[in-house]
Amino acid sequence: MSVRSRETDETTMLGYPCMNRTLRDRDIPLRCNRDMRKATFEERGLPYASELAVQNLTDLYQILRWNLDEDIRFYRCTSTLVPWNSQFDLADLPDYDDIELLAQRCGRLIERHDMRFTFHPDYWCKLASTDDETVRRAVDAVEYHADWLDLMELDRSPYYGINVHIGATYGDKTATAERFRGAVKRLSPGARARLTVENDDEESLWSVPELVEEVGDEVGVPVVFDYHHHSFTDRGLPYREAFAQAASTWGDVRPATHYSEPARLHDDPDAKPQSHSEYVADLPEWLREQSDVMIEAGAKERAVLEMQTADEH
DNA sequence: AAGTGTCAAGCATTA
DNA sequence: TAATGCTTGACACTT
Numbered sequence: 001m002s003v004r005s006r007e008t009d010e011t012t013m014l015g016y017p018c019m020n021r022t023l024r025d026r027d028i029p030l031r032c033n034r035d036m037r038k039a040t041f042e043e044r045g046l047p048y049a050s051e052l053a054v055q056n057l058t059d060l061y062q063i064l065r066w067n068l069d070e071d072i073r074f075y076r077c078t079s080t081l082v083p084w085n086s087q088f089d090l091a092d093l094p095d096y097d098d099i100e101l102l103a104q105r106c107g108r109l110i111e112r113h114d115m116r117f118t119f120h121p122d123y124w125c126k127l128a129s130t131d132d133e134t135v136r137r138a139v140d141a142v143e144y145h146a147d148w149l150d151l152m153e154l155d156r157s158p159y160y161g162i163n164v165h166i167g168a169t170y171g172d173k174t175a176t177a178e179r180f181r182g183a184v185k186r187l188s189p190g191a192r193a194r195l196t197v198e199n200d201d202e203e204s205l206w207s208v209p210e211l212v213e214e215v216g217d218e219v220g221v222p223v224v225f226d227y228h229h230h231s232f233t234d235r236g237l238p239y240r241e242a243f244a245q246a247a248s249t250w251g252d253v254r255p256a257t258h259y260s261e262p263a264r265l266h267d268d269p270d271a272k273p274q275s276h277s278e279y280v281a282d283l284p285e286w287l288r289e290q291s292d293v294m295i296e297a298g299a300k301e302r303a304v305l306e307m308q309t310a311d312e313h
Numbered sequence: 314a315a316g317t318g319t320c321a322a323g324c325a326t327t328a
Numbered sequence: 329t330a331a332t333g334c335t336t337g338a339c340a341c342t343t
Contacts, residue, residue: 019337037339038321086322123334124322137322168324275335
């Protein structure tokens with residue numbers, strides 16, 4: 001069992017999302033988010049998608065190694081790891097055998113070193129949409145993220161989560177929650193076991209207590225507590241209580257949380273309240289002790305490095 | 314080489 | 329009814 005439970009391991013892990021700016025800015029850039037436009041996909045098709053996937057997975061391994069060297073054991077991978085995967089099955093790629101080996105190599109590194117690895121499909125992954133075709137595409141998106149985790153041979157657990165928002169109300173929250181639960185039930189066991197749901201960043205959308213009641217408790221999808229988002233949807237709940245509610249949906253698995261601070265606090269007084277600052281200064285100790293924290297800051301991995309340096313003093 | 318407009322996907326808001 | 333922003337990186341075309 002490679003998945004850490006809250007009881008057996010209290011080691012805090014801080015992570016960062018997607019792009020590693022240090023490695024991207026090297027003379028030979030390392031990145032795992034190579035993508036292409038529609039016209040290019042139509043022109044060059046599967047062979048080029050396959051080529052980009054090989055390059056992305058090759059670099060992903062190097063990024064994970066760099067993370068390990070820096071003692072950063074939590075990473076959110078981009079959804080363009082295999083570009084245009086909504087249009088084909090992984091096994092259709094000409095380099096499928098290589099891709100499988102590269103994915104397994106990444107998965108082994110993650111498991112061997114107790115790293116945590118997650119995905120966060122983009123905002124158009126709308127599982128609760130009123131449009132059936134949109135739901136079908138959203139289910140498909142969660143499925144191909146799950147395929148990648150299967151290819152890496154990582155456990156089917158929210159520890160290696162695929163995190164989504166509900167992200168809309170469609171004018172009727174009760175009906176929307178019901179549609180979301182319906183979509184969850186359509187997922188394959190491997191995709192469903194990895195799905196997590198995060199509180200939104202607008203007052204009218206989905207708060208932690210709403211998600212816990214409508215999704216966490218009803219269909220067992222763990223709730224990812226986003227500290228900054230909670231300021232927009234607090235429903236009168238203090239941060240610690242909202243986190244405790246979200247944490248109750250994770251069973252024995254150590255919860256994942258998100259932490260960021262407003263740009264208007266540090267960088268730009270005119271920024272939107274939702275905008276993230278470049279660096280963060282006040283991660284609460286209680287959050288750190290009880291969860292693995294994804295630091296969502298403009299400076300990405302540098303923000304985490306800075307926090308680790310601060311720890312040493 | 315550097316700068317600019319645009320990009321698969323949904324929704325909510327505004328004009 | 330149609331355009332726009334969302335978050336952001338990067339493609340693709342221009343200069």
